Amino acid sequence: MTSVDALPTPFELTPETTALVIIDMQRDFLLPGGFGESLGNDVSLLQKAIGPLRDLLEAARAAGILVVHTREGHLPDLSDCPPAKLQRGNPSHRIGDPGAFGRILIRGEYGHDIVDELAPVEGEIVIDKPGKGAFYATELQDVLTAAGVTRLLVTGVTTEVCVHTTVREANDRGYECLVVSDCVGSYFPEFQRVGLDMISAQGGIFGWVADSAAVVPALALASTPA
Ligand code: C5J
Numbered sequence: 001m002t003s004v005d006a007l008p009t010p011f012e013l014t015p016e017t018t019a020l021v022i023i024d025m026q027r028d029f030l031l032p033g034g035f036g037e038s039l040g041n042d043v044s045l046l047q048k049a050i051g052p053l054r055d056l057l058e059a060a061r062a063a064g065i066l067v068v069h070t071r072e073g074h075l076p077d078l079s080d081c082p083p084a085k086l087q088r089g090n091p092s093h094r095i096g097d098p099g100a101f102g103r104i105l106i107r108g109e110y111g112h113d114i115v116d117e118l119a120p121v122e123g124e125i126v127i128d129k130p131g132k133g134a135f136y137a138t139e140l141q142d143v144l145t146a147a148g149v150t151r152l153l154v155t156g157v158t159t160e161v162c163v164h165t166t167v168r169e170a171n172d173r174g175y176e177c178l179v180v181s182d183c184v185g186s187y188f189p190e191f192q193r194v195g196l197d198m199i200s201a202q203g204g205i206f207g208w209v210a211d212s213a214a215v216v217p218a219l220a221l222a223s224t225p226a
Contacts, residue, residue, distance in 0.1 A: 002222035004178065006210035007200040011178045012151075013215075013222045019066035019149040020057065023134060023156025023163050023184075025050070025118045026071055028111035030157070033100045035111060036187065038093050045192075046157050046185035050117050052212040053155050053183040057118060059216045063223035066147050067124040070134045072162060073105045073112045080130040080137070133165035141173060151176045153215060154207075155183035160195040167199060167206050177207035180215055 003010040028035040030046050037043045060067055074081040078096050086095055097104050101111025107128060120126050129138045144150075154167055154177050163184050167177045179199050186192040200209045 002218045004208075004210050004218045005214045006178060006208040008204045008208070011176075011208040011210065013218050014151065015063050015065050015219070015223045017149055018151040018153060019068055019144060019147065020060040020153045021068045021070070021134065021155065021166070022053065022057070022114075022118060023070050023154065023166055024072045024158075025053070025069070025114050025156050026073075026112055027101050027115055028099070028105055030115050031101065031111070035093065035099050035101075035104045038099065039090055041187040043187075045187055045189065049155070049157065049183050049185040050115065052180075054117050056153070056155065056180060056183055056212045056216055056219075059219045060153070061121070063219045065219070065223075066144075066149055067120070068127060068134075068140070068143065069114055069118070069120045069124060070127045070129050070138075070140075070156070070162075070166075071107075071112060071114065072129055072132070073107045073109075074130055076103070076106055076108070131165070132162045133169040134162070135166065135169040135173065144175070150174070152178070154179045157185045158191075159184040159186040160188070160191040164195055164198075164206075171206050178215070179207060179209050181209050181211045183212055 002013045004013050095105045102109030125143055127138050127140050134140050152175050170177050181196050196209050199206045
């Protein structure tokens with residue numbers, strides 16, 4: 001066991017009970033010309049997370065901890081998309097509409113998949129989720145239980161939407177979550193700052209926050225045989 005220097009207190013890292021969760025690092029959200037940019041967002045704010053996250057992913061693979069990737073999206077017939085979600089937002093860019101990288105947020109389309117830099121390798125879990133939270137209508141909790149995981153390193157996009165929703169869901173289910181601050185991204189700098197502050201405020205109301213410079217060496221240390 002190793003301690004990560006984190007807010008509001010050190011976070012105990014135990015590789016055998018910890019998973020790296022990578023939320024929605026999908027082309028639709030991150031690539032220039034994609035869905036995210038078509039809504040007027042600056043995707044470079046999200047792309048900043050790719051480099052640190054690739055390093056963290058390599059460290060997690062080297063440490064042998066469970067790696068879980070998620071993808072937000074829907075079945076081609078949209079039967080798993082509530083009307084309230086479908087009808088929300090810019091009418092010319094709705095879920096299922098044609099986009100630069102295929103139908104927007106539809107499973108199997110190029111834009112729905114994970115960016116090349118963070119592509120899952122064999123043995124890693126990929127959870128397809130219809131909602132913002134990774135626990136809602138998915139097998140995530142069963143997967144974590146079967147693996148004996150109780151502590152999550154949470155990363156991905158966007159900080160205030162799918163990362164936050166997932167951390168809140170996890171917290172209510174009893175998981176200890178550490179959000180890796182430079183491995184999450186928001187289109188809105190203010191939401192990034194406040195979203196991270198909200199995790200560790202009030203004595204860690206939703207969990208812990210640390211940057212990858214603190215987590216990566218701790219992962220290496222924790223997984224080195226004594
Ligand atoms: C959004 C997400 N922002 N993955 N999805 O709609 O955060």
